[in-house]
Amino acid sequence: PLRALAEQRGLLIGAAVGGALYDPLEPEYAQILAREFNLVVAENAMKWASLSNERGQYGFAGADALVRFARQHGQRVRGHTLIWHEQLPAWVRNGAFSREAMLAVMQEHIQAVAGHFRGQVAYWDVVNEAVSDRGGLRETPFLRAVGPDYLEHAFRFARAADPQAKLFYNDYGADGINTKSDEIYALLKALKAKGVPIDGVGFQAHLDSTFSPRQARMRENLQRFADLGLEVHITELDVLLRGAGTREERLEAQARVYAEVLEACRAVARCTAVTLWGFTDAYSWRAAAEPLIFDALYRPKPAYHALLRAL
Ligand code: XIL
Numbered sequence: 001p002l003r004a005l006a007e008q009r010g011l012l013i014g015a016a017v018g019g020a021l022y023d024p025l026e027p028e029y030a031q032i033l034a035r036e037f038n039l040v041v042a043e044n045a046m047k048w049a050s051l052s053n054e055r056g057q058y059g060f061a062g063a064d065a066l067v068r069f070a071r072q073h074g075q076r077v078r079g080h081t082l083i084w085h086e087q088l089p090a091w092v093r094n095g096a097f098s099r100e101a102m103l104a105v106m107q108e109h110i111q112a113v114a115g116h117f118r119g120q121v122a123y124w125d126v127v128n129e130a131v132s133d134r135g136g137l138r139e140t141p142f143l144r145a146v147g148p149d150y151l152e153h154a155f156r157f158a159r160a161a162d163p164q165a166k167l168f169y170n171d172y173g174a175d176g177i178n179t180k181s182d183e184i185y186a187l188l189k190a191l192k193a194k195g196v197p198i199d200g201v202g203f204q205a206h207l208d209s210t211f212s213p214r215q216a217r218m219r220e221n222l223q224r225f226a227d228l229g230l231e232v233h234i235t236e237l238d239v240l241l242r243g244a245g246t247r248e249e250r251l252e253a254q255a256r257v258y259a260e261v262l263e264a265c266r267a268v269a270r271c272t273a274v275t276l277w278g279f280t281d282a283y284s285w286r287a288a289a290e291p292l293i294f295d296a297l298y299r300p301k302p303a304y305h306a307l308l309r310a311l
Pocket of ligand 1: 043044128172204236285
């Protein structure tokens with residue numbers, strides 16, 4: 001299994017988990033999750049809107065069940081995510097807040113959630129997707145109300161809520177060296193220089209089978225963030241089946257992308273985890289493009305074998 005090899009390498013291999021974990025008609029789901037992975041992340045269950053629609057009212061049952069599963073199977077937990085502009089309760093998304101009011105809202109939320117899971121979540125995505133694809137910080141309710149320093153406040157609130165958890169910034173489209181990753185690099189470098197408690201950076205790696213991690217200089221990119229003293233994770237890896245050729249050729253191309261991403265991480269000493277955004281094509285946010293390493297009938301695909309070989 002992947003996790004046995006990963007453990008020999010000192011690497012975490014993770015998967016995002018959805019509701020199928022509790023579906024009695026899908027016993028393979030939990031079996032494969034326990035057998036193949038030593039890290040889990042909730043695909044949705046720890047997001048703000050999944051935990052709460054009303055200020056101060058939280059329901060942790062779904063997320064708690066995943067944390068329990070992880071404990072039973074010797075798996076670490078990534079927490080995803082505390083401050084993000086999507087999957088927010090309407091009162092946060094649409095409210096008009098002063099700077100002080102929004103800082104209080106953020107602090108309460110981070111304290112409630114990271115505090116609830118204190119000691120059980122090894123890594124938190126504290127801030128997700130704060131950088132815009134067009135440059136600069138993304139327009140979000142947090143930026144609007146607080147200003148650019150909302151990020152540092154988020155990290156400080158998270159450190160206070162769970163001093164043991166490693167705190168991550170997470171984003172997409174920044175896997176190789178490009179203008180967005182340059183911008184994130186400058187942002188995190190500045191946060192570090194200010195003494196903001198940030199421990200790591202997550203690269204989502206939502207890719208497709210025509211992507212070349214090597215050409216995109218993914219290893220060099222991971223290395224430059226590692227050289228800031230940050231721990232590096234691949235956090236949401238999936239590879240859409242796309243491009244020309246036969247189905248077999250596309251599956252091989254997909255396998256190559258998975259392997260190259262794993263190799264890029266393995267080449268960087270501070271890159272400690274590769275997490276896939278699911279594991280079976282039966283349950284994927286992009287299911288039509290069959291982006292994962294087991295097919296919809298839970299049979300391993302070429303990508304699964306390529307990961308085994310790359311470990
Ligand atoms: C996605 C989930 O996979 C979907 O089930 C949900 O409907 C929307 O969110 N970046 C992230 C993840 O950080 O939280 C997103 O997950 C995918 C993109």
